[in-house]
Amino acid sequence: MQYMLLIYSEPSPADAPPPSAEEMQAWFDYTDAMKDADVFVAGDPLHGIETATTVRVRDGQAVSTDGPFAETKEVLGGYYIVDTEDIDGALHWAERCPGAQWGSIEVRPMMAMAELAP
């Protein structure tokens, strides 16, 4: 069963230094460990919230606006999709996520679109 791990954290200030080499290594190691355990389906970090564009279609008109839909304290910074037997497997990987040390990881079971289609 697939779960998405949504990695939330407070946005880093514009003048924050880029992630250290150790921090990046922690993410690489984490991703490698997922692959070694054969649970990794997908996963990437996202560019910062300042690069977001929000699109809405109202009355047939597409309107794009700069920035996220709503102001939130914590923003989505990246995601993984893991394939584990049950929620315990997904929670295990969420606990090991480097981002869990300072942010929070939301674990959501995924529905399989193929199984929903008639």
Place this chain on the structure above:
Amino acid sequence: MTGPDAGAPDRAVADRLAEVVRDEHGRVLSVLIRELRDFDLAEDALADAVAEALPAWTRDGIPDRPGGWLLTVARRRGIDRMRRADAARRAVAKLDLPGVEPAAEDVIVVEPESAVVDERLRLMFTCCHPALSVEAQIALTLRTIAGLTAGEIARAFLVSEAAMERRLGRARAKIRDANIPYRIPPDHQLPDRLGAVLHVIELVFNEGYLPAIGDALVHDALCEEAIRLARVLLELVPDEAEAMGLLALLEVQHARRRTRVDATGALVTLEHQDRARWDHAAIAAGATTVETALRRGTPGRYQLQAAIAALHGTAATWGDTDWPQIAALYGELLRLRPTPVVALNRAVAVAMAQGPEAGLALLAELDDALAGYHLLHATRGELSLRAGRAADAVAAFDRALESVTNETERAHLVRRRAEAANA
């Protein structure tokens, strides 16, 4: 079947059925959940069987193995329900979705009853899974293991039945959709997960133990439910010292329930409780259980709390209590659980063992952490009074009255403040 019972009056059959449901609900439901692999379906099927039991048992007599009867009938009804749902799906498919192959008939292997193992432990771990909120864990445990109805649980927790149904429904949906496993956790998770189960049972008990809020009978029933759950758990994990500790703790606490409030509903503190009215047999049983647990050499919070409760329970009078030993046990508990409330209790024991000034010195360290906790101020009031500082006592009782919420406790504090003012 005991055929000659056929003429039994409905009332006797209904009583027996209620008893069987209480005793067997968790066991039967857990087997059904594993076989049918669906929480909701299993509950519906068991409800069908319970509904059928009254007329059937009235007609044919109470079966020799009523739990087995419920399981067999519920299993059949579960399969009927699956077939009906399947037929409905096919009927819909015929109407709206031509070209879709009808699903193959669900095949269910019905095990002989002798192969049925006790599945309740798995079910307990599922109900107390950390991915569920604590409120949901409590509700599910009471519903599925203890066999209480949603209405009964709702009354105990002072919410509407509809709200409790929703809470249970959301929890079951999450178990299904998020694939919360139905199994005994692996060794490395077992201590944490067992701790969660123990905690849920403790919370059920505490809910019942709150003095005089709501219906006393409902509250007694909740305490008894918690003790029953603790017994079932210990039966399933007989080697877990903390499971023993919890059962002992609850037994000893429950043994004193009749003396915690007086005839007018006013709170009676341990010091002033009528010890003759304690259930000394239950206290002795709890004391034996906790001694057995502690001999294993793996002390934990429940064992320590039970040991403290047992020392209180076996003391002839408040003054005769082994306060140095209680203070030492609280010290040990504080090491495991460094919380201000445990520190507060230790301060009381130290005051009893060494005098009020020693206790007051320990209380001073808790002012920041427990500023809004009425029992800190109430305790300071009591110790100040004993130290002969009536003015300090009055001020402390005033602070306690600012934060107390329970009416029974408020009345007690008002009384103590008046006594301090006249001291």
